[in-house]
Amino acid sequence: MTRFLKLPFQLFWKLLKALQTLLFGLIALGLFLALIAAPFFDNASQMPDDxxxxxxxxxxxxxxxxxxxxxxxxxxxxxxxxxxxxxxxxxxxxxxxxxxxxxxxxxxxxxxxxxxxxxxxxxxxxxxxxxxxxxxxxxxxxxxxxxxxxxxxxxxxxxxxxxxxxxxxxxAYRTYFSSLLQRFDVTVNVFKVGRYKSAVEPYFRDSMSDEDKxxxxxxxxxxxxxxxxxxxxxxxxxxxxxxxxxxxxxxxxxxxxxxxxxxxxxxxxxxxxxxxxxxxxxxxxxxxxxxxxxxxxxxxxxxxxxxxNPTEAEAAEHKIAVITAVGGIVDGYADAGSIGSQTLLERIQQARDDDAVKAIVLRVDSGGGSKSASEIIRQELAHAQAAGIPVIASMGSVAASGGYWISATADRIFAHQNTITGSIGIFGVIPTFEKILNKYGVFSDGVATTPLAGAASIDRGIQPIYADLIQRIIQSGYDQFLAVVAEGRNMTPEAVNEIAQGRVWTGTKALEIGLVDEIGGLDEAVQAAAELAGITDYAIWRVEPEASRRQQIIEALTAEIRTLAPAVNRDPITQYWRAMQSEVSTLARFNDPQKAYVICETCPSPLAR
Structure with missing residues (x-):
């Protein structure tokens, strides 16, 4: 019986996959024909003399x-x-x-x-x-x-x-959902450490806290x-x-x-x-x-x-590898615009395994994400340092929470005067729906061999023993964050705790309190890397993952469409909807194995503007 019930859904899914393959094939064919026809049309821009x-x-x-x-x-x-x-x-x-x-x-x-x-x-x-x-x-x-x-x-x-x-x-304004969630009997279980850690406020408040303001x-x-x-x-x-x-x-x-x-x-x-x-x-x-x-x-x-006028790669005996880390930090692999721990780890390994690379500059523009993924990335950078390769962190507009975690133990940290950094705090959030399910006559019951087995479920809620376990994991994660920063910045965990608590700082203030070493941009970071490596003649190598043939086709296609299509001026309603989608997609990307997150929600995002 189950097999027959699944059959319509399996057929529907296969149909969707077939349509997607067909559509992509037609798009690729159109791009191929356009590329063939391009030489017959002289629309290329010419370089003016004056x-x-x-x-x-x-x-x-x-x-x-x-x-x-x-x-x-x-x-x-x-x-x-x-x-x-x-x-x-x-x-x-x-x-x-x-x-x-x-x-x-x-x-x-x-x-x-x-x-x-x-x-x-x-x-x-x-x-x-x-x-x-x-x-x-x-x-x-x-x-x-x-x-x-x-x-x-x-x-x-x-x-x-x-x-x-x-x-x-x-x-800076946010949308708050607490009353809505209560009306629909959704239980949001929040675990956090850090007085200023405001990432989860929309789920249990209807207004911005004084600390967040x-x-x-x-x-x-x-x-x-x-x-x-x-x-x-x-x-x-x-x-x-x-x-x-x-x-x-x-x-x-x-x-x-x-x-x-x-x-x-x-x-x-x-x-x-x-x-x-x-x-x-x-x-x-x-x-x-x-x-x-x-x-x-x-x-x-x-x-x-x-x-x-393409820039030609410089010929030099030595190289400084520049690795860009942009977007939310997630566990595993991720495409451009997000930081997958495994994706970035492979790029760091690629640089470390190249004998010509004498230093690594990590360019960070991230408000954080998965705690475990952040630590995995930091560990790989530490392995490079242990192998004698200096690591310099160069912060962009935002390098906070997980973005600061991956930077914390670099040999030197550079930030712009208005970089948003810090946000040393941690949280976990697990929504459950037992109240609304019970309200409409849906219940869950059963047996377990230990108090921990089945102690957390979206349809039964979270038992106190499991809630206590998660809070202990969150507290342990915060202590680990303090220890990582203390090691990297030559401070005591107690001193780090005084400037942590999830609070954000500008680059100028971060310099005053010891979270960064110098105010400067990517150029200054590269120069510092060369100095630490003891080299004067070097080429800058931007370490990028090799794009597959499919990715190359997609990039060429989207670039061509963007060139031909007029710019889209989004109306306020569309912009608000995109901001809401951003909130939901952030929740969807939560994949930390320990359900612990180091995210700076206080930090701004240009895409949400």
């Missing part, structure tokens, strides 16, 4: 792009729109010294923003380009808060009068102070003027007759208001007309520029 580099990023700034399944890619309007931070940095550096590039044009209409440390890195690159004596023009319809920080480094900012450029400040405001205020100082300095505005304009926004807007474009001009956020045609004509007059279209200025997008 023209502009157009910095036109589409999506949010990330250190590593998220891997996308082709079916999800097509079903979700193209998946997450992301732009690699490294691509912008390299394009700016090359164009700065390229005699063929005379101007930098910032077209930021499709820019999705990024976290403060990443924005500062790009802004510094624009500033260096301008310092070389070349002109920088920001030419967009309007400016978000993130794009305005980049535009501030330009010689002039052009904007359409029908758009706006209005910084609002930083905020304190922790979030600490870094948000630091970010806003940096933002206003950088913007006012770049624009030559009096200190404090941005906050004054926001505080008197109604009066300023009334003076501008309710026009946000005029307001931006009046308070010095932009330099000129121009229609799209006027802006095009102006850019042509400054840069020069395109040979094929006199209505357009001579320029090349940064992606085409990088494609036509």
């Amino acid at each position: 023209g502009a580099l157009v910095l036109n990023p589409s999506g949010v700034l990330v250190e590593e792009k998220t891997a996308v399944d082709p079916l999800n890619f097509l079903a979700d309007d193209g998946g997450p729109s992301e732009v690699l931070l490294q691509d912008l940095v390299v394009a700016l550096e090359q164009a700065r010294d390229d005699p063929r590039i005379t101007t930098l044009v910032l077209n930021l209409d499709d820019f999705g923003g990024g976290l403060m440390p990443h924005l500062e890195i790009v802004a510094d690159g624009i500033r260096d380009f301008r310092a070389s004596g070349k002109k920088v023009i920001a030419a967009s319809n309007g400016y978000s808060q993130s794009s305005l920080l980049l535009a501030a480094e330009a010689d002039e900012i052009l904007m359409n009068p029908e758009y706006a450029a209005l910084p609002e400040g930083f905020s 304190q922790a979030r405001l600490a870094y948000l205020n630091a970010w806003w102070d940096t933002y206003t100082q950088r913007f006012e300095t770049a624009r030559g505005l009096p200190a404090g003027s941005l906050n004054q304009d926001i505080g008197n926004l109604q009066d300023r807007l009334d003076a501008a007759s309710g026009n946000l474009g005029q307001l931006a001009l009046d308070v010095g956020l932009v330099d000129r208001l121009m229609s799209n045609r006027e802006r095009s004509e102006y850019l042509v007059s400054v840069i020069g007309a395109d040979e094929e279209d006199e209505q357009r200025y001579r320029g090349i997008g940064f992606k085409d520029y990088l494609a036509l």
Whole structure:
């Protein structure tokens, strides 16, 4: 009987798999035909002799792009729109010294923003380009808060009068489910250590705790102070003027007759208001007309520029391996955009087994995840150190909780001044549904040979003996976290506990309390690695996993579709839905074998913006 009951589901599943295979085959065929036809169409961008580099990023700034399944890619309007931070940095550096590039044009209409440390890195690159004596023009319809920080480094900012450029400040809000879960009789069993460990608050509270507010405001205020100082300095505005304009926004807007474009001009956020045609004509007059279209200025997008000017691998006897660790930390294997313990372990081993590698730089941009996976990664880095290979941790926008765990015992730790780090705490969460099942007449009963057997079940709840066991595991995990940090930072566990408790710190504050060694970026980390290794002549090797043929096809396909498809401007409802999906997907990725997690929920995510 069971066999016949399963039969329809088995047939349905086989049908779905067949349809997926067919669809993927058709997509691959279409891509193959497109690649064959490409040589017959001359649509490739040409490198101008005297023209502009157009910095036109589409999506949010990330250190590593998220891997996308082709079916999800097509079903979700193209998946997450992301732009690699490294691509912008390299394009700016090359164009700065390229005699063929005379101007930098910032077209930021499709820019999705990024976290403060990443924005500062790009802004510094624009500033260096301008310092070389070349002109920088920001030419967009309007400016978000993130794009305005980049535009501030330009010689002039052009904007359409029908758009706006209005910084609002930083905020952090969460969605809380406690009352909803209670209404549906869902029991959420929470185990945690750390006064500031707020990851599980949405499941037992309906509002943000005072500790969470304190922790979030600490870094948000630091970010806003940096933002206003950088913007006012770049624009030559009096200190404090941005906050004054926001505080008197109604009066300023009334003076501008309710026009946000005029307001931006009046308070010095932009330099000129121009229609799209006027802006095009102006850019042509400054840069020069395109040979094929006199209505357009001579320029090349940064992606085409990088494609036509690839960086060649340096020839050197020694190498410094740079390994990127981006996303949530999970047990086992994971695609790009997440950190699988086994995936990263193999990349570390790959670097360690190469005799030419004299040092490893771990570039971390992660708010943590599985406690066991974090420790497995740290152990492998320790094995490299034991083999005489120095390990340097370079923190991106976020390197907290599990992200700090994997960095803690590095020989040196570098952080940006506004990196979010720390969050030394741990938790576990197990939802059970015995109340709602019992309410509707569903019960579970049986026998067990020991008190522990069957003590935890989603339909029976968690017995006290099992709850006590989990809490002991969580406490042990916290003590282990303290011990790891104490060993790496040459502190006592008691001293670490004073600055732990799940609290987050900015990079500047982390330097003061001893969690990091130096304020600096990836370049400074690489230089420190070379010094520790005692080498001066070296090549930088970015250790990447070898992509399978299927992955290569998917990457080529999605890249081609993204190039052809217009940028998607998501409405607020869609953005909220994606944030909710992010919360659910985070729960779905919880796969720690001990049900213990080191996650910084206080830390911001650019994809949730």
